[in-house]
Amino acid sequence: MASKVFIDGESGTTGLQIRDRLALRDDVSLVQIDQERRKDADARREAFAEADVAILCLPDDAAREAVALAEGMDVRFIDASTAHRVADGWVYGFPEAVSGGRAAIAAAKTVSNPGCYSTGAIAILAPLIKAGLIDADEALSISGVSGYTGGGKALIAEYDDGTAPAHFIYGLAQNHKHLPEIMVRTGLTRRPVFSPAVGNFAQGMAIQVPLHLGETRDLSNLHQALADHYSGAQFVRVLSAEEAGARIVPTKLNDTNMLEISVHGDDRTGMANVIAVLDNLGKGASGAAVQNLNIMLGVDEGAGL
Numbered sequence: 001m002a003s004k005v006f007i008d009g010e011s012g013t014t015g016l017q018i019r020d021r022l023a024l025r026d027d028v029s030l031v032q033i034d035q036e037r038r039k040d041a042d043a044r045r046e047a048f049a050e051a052d053v054a055i056l057c058l059p060d061d062a063a064r065e066a067v068a069l070a071e072g073m074d075v076r077f078i079d080a081s082t083a084h085r086v087a088d089g090w091v092y093g094f095p096e097a098v099s100g101g102r103a104a105i106a107a108a109k110t111v112s113n114p115g116c117y118s119t120g121a122i123a124i125l126a127p128l129i130k131a132g133l134i135d136a137d138e139a140l141s142i143s144g145v146s147g148y149t150g151g152g153k154a155l156i157a158e159y160d161d162g163t164a165p166a167h168f169i170y171g172l173a174q175n176h177k178h179l180p181e182i183m184v185r186t187g188l189t190r191r192p193v194f195s196p197a198v199g200n201f202a203q204g205m206a207i208q209v210p211l212h213l214g215e216t217r218d219l220s221n222l223h224q225a226l227a228d229h230y231s232g233a234q235f236v237r238v239l240s241a242e243e244a245g246a247r248i249v250p251t252k253l254n255d256t257n258m259l260e261i262s263v264h265g266d267d268r269t270g271m272a273n274v275i276a277v278l279d280n281l282g283k284g285a286s287g288a289a290v291q292n293l294n295i296m297l298g299v300d301e302g303a304g305l
């Protein structure tokens, strides 16, 4: 029998892309509510009662409200918002990066999807910290550039009506909402400096972690630690610098659930830059949610992706 999935926030940026990925599947049937009633608590409560899994594609407060509305019900949750990414009792839905992740996701009642920048940053940092090539208390900086769909309907409207700049840097007060999950899910004990930016393109992103090389690390062992960690991963590829090329293009993996990591730099100058590319709406949101759903349902992890 098909599993029943309710996408709360189905008409938003993330929700629509999840719906598209599930629409053609016959092992999943969508529980849907009338557009006009999409914020109606009774309608949503009925949908939670009917669903096996609810995927929350909502602002944080609405995601917390959704969990409260379904109190006592059997429905399992995947939350795409920031609300539960470091919350007790929630499993972090990044099976490739967090050890024990896949089994924990399969058994979980509540799974929190990673943030988009966090996905790139954690993909780079978690294996390198585990391999002892980055210290947990090292002073790090991380930067990222995202397509404007990362800001949801409100930022999309600014680009659609032409009022947004071609490129802007934000998160200037060093309080970006992804910092807590980046620290908790990698084990970093020192808060990294994080500089996100938005460019005038809809989807796609790149995250950079610049590193000084030294006695314990060089380009080769950084690459090898990442390649070993992700060996056999269906949705994460570690490229050589040559394969990645001289220009890293954030839109390269659009409309896929892939994430690519490459290590660049020069051992002679002692400088490296580790870069992750993904689609903010693919592995950074909707693709990741579908991958987590597949793991929770015990079906092929790549179904619909």
Ligand SMILES: NC(=O)C1=CN([C@@H]2O[C@H](COP(=O)(O)OP(=O)(O)OC[C@H]3O[C@@H](n4cnc5c(N)ncnc54)[C@H](OP(=O)(O)O)[C@@H]3O)[C@@H](O)[C@H]2O)C=CC1
Pocket (backbone or CB within 6 Å): 008, 009, 010, 011, 012, 013, 014, 015, 038, 039, 040, 056, 057, 058, 059, 060, 062, 080, 081, 082, 114, 115, 116, 149, 150, 151, 152, 153, 154, 280, 281, 284, 285
């Ligand atoms: N966009 C991205 O790249 C990523 C987004 N996320 C996260 O996913 C979540 C959704 O983001 P995104 O899709 O971009 O946002 P959007 O603004 O595009 O969509 C949010 C949707 O939620 C609906 N909504 C708002 N409040 C309620 C409510 N109380 N009850 C029911 N529905 C409600 C909105 O309705 P209305 O149509 O009226 O606006 C809208 O359709 C956010 O928490 C975001 O942080 C995570 C990773 C990446």
Ligand SMILES: CC(=O)N[C@@H](CCC(=O)OP(=O)(O)O)C(=O)O
Pocket (backbone or CB within 6 Å): 080, 081, 082, 114, 115, 116, 117, 146, 147, 148, 149, 150, 151, 152, 155, 177, 178, 196, 197, 198, 280, 284, 285
């Ligand atoms: C461009 C842009 O505005 N991006 C969003 C993050 C989008 C995302 O993935 O994160 P969440 O799931 O945490 O919303 C931001 O910086 O707040």
